[in-house]
Amino acid sequence: MEMVIEFCVRSSKAWNNIEKGLNDNISSSRVGKYFKLNERKSCFTREFRAATTTFLAMAYVITVVSTILSDTGGTCPIPSPSPEEPNMEYDNCISVVKSDLIVAISLAGMMGCFAMGLLANLPFGLAPGTVEALFFIAISATGLRSKLGRLIPPSVRLACAVGMGLFMAFVGLQSQQGVGLIGPDPSSIVRLLSLKSPTLWLGIVGFLIMSYGQAHEIKGSMIYGILFVTTVSWFRGTSVTYFPKTVDGEARYKYFKKVVDFHKIKKIAGKISLSDFSKGTTWVSLFTLLYIDILATTGTLYTLAEIGGFINDKGSFENEYIAYLIDASVTVVGSALGVPPVATYTESSTGMKEGGRTGLTAVIIGIYFFLALFFAPLLINVPPWAIGPSLVMIGVIMMRVAKDIEWSNFKEAIPAFITIILMPFTNSIPNGIIGGLGVYVVLHFHEWTAWLVKLVLKPRKKKEIESDAIRADNTSEIP
Secondary structure, eight states: OHHHHHHHHHHHHHHHHHHHHHHHHHHHSHHHHHTTTTTTTOOHHHHHHHHHHHHHHHTHHHHHHHHHHHHTTTTSOOOOOOTTSOOHHHHHHHHHHHHHHHHHHHHHHHHHHHHIIIIIOOOOOEEEOOOOHHHHHHHHHTTHHHHHHHHSOHHHHHHHHHHHHHHHHHHHHBTTTSOSSEEEETTTEEEEOOTTOHHHHHHHHHHHHHHHHHHTTOTTHHHHHHHHHHHHHTSTTSTTOSSOSSHHHHHHHHHHTTOSOOOOOOSSTTOOOOGGGGSHHHHHHHHHHHHHHHHHHHHHHHHHHHHTTOBOTTSOBTTHHHHHHHHHHHHHHHHHHTSOOEEEOTTHHHHHHTTOOSHHHHHHHHHHHHHHHHHHHHHTTOOHHHHHHHHHHHHHHHGGGGGGSOTTOHHHHHHHHHHHHHHHHTTOHHHHHHHHHHHHHHHHHHHHHHHHHHHHHHHHHHHHHHHHHHHHHHHHTOO
């Protein structure tokens, strides 16, 4: 027994020495200096863990977005209604479109992450998710987005982090994208689902693994939890398998067995039409979504920068202008490829919790997206009950920001609270930001009005005093 313990101790020391040597060599190299690893108190293995965690938390976008968009019909011609006979040609077209989307999403995510890492040196993961690409470039290039980010009051900005954490935890608890603890209820919005679900308890085990790791400061604990649940779920013939003997399960398993697969985009790339821009409803929809997304994506970027400790005393962060411009510019790539334009994902906070502090994290995430072009059969089959626990854990982590909100001041506390509760309860981050800002403006309107009146009246009073003095002088000179 003593020999086994001694062997384990020696192996651990040997691995630590290898890890330290690797980190020291990379930190002192051109790569380390470019990404400022020492300056930001990070190292290669920490950035690698952070990137792996973020990508695993983001990987669902590959299958979720491809499924949602392919369900719309994509570029496939609408079949004539015939419920009696299935349209095989249309079904085959949809299948090709979904494969196209998987490749396009991976390409867009790869380019977005490379740009954010290499040019802005920030550990943020990007993937398809928003709209209005060209307009985003315009407001980013003019510096308007960075000004909007700084205009968000500190209380609302801090509340955004808390609200996003609750929003992600709420998603992680649901049945579609999480462990399946709660589900929709027509009478009370949500309800507690059956506690007899095997996948629920497997997800809880994954969460406990992450919790134990976090409590004992074990590096990479979120990855361990995700990998454990995923590995167990890949075994067939169990009550927790992700490949049950159903139509969907068989289809997933058939694709999973390929392990490596590469598909060329055939039907969605370059399919851009401007014909509907002659309609007024198109412009109304465009600017409505643009307004919401400006607040959402700008707020997300700024909140992530604050969580990472990048915000300085002036309320800005290093390479802020470049980050906003990248976030907007890469959206054009997504549109050209046929997917929703690219945006920074809140799941980046998972990797930042693992220590990601430089653009090296984003570059490694980009490499993972590149590998996804070939290993999509594995990546898109990470079950939701494996990802859900990590989203709940992020909720725990982001709640700590709540202590910095000035709760004793109701002019700050009420907008912050509205921001926090609206995000999970309305299932929308933009709604929380808009609601919080609206309440903040109303509560501070009297102060701003008084300040403006005072500002306007001050010069007039000064002029009146001067004119009175001149009039008095002129009067005294009269014989």
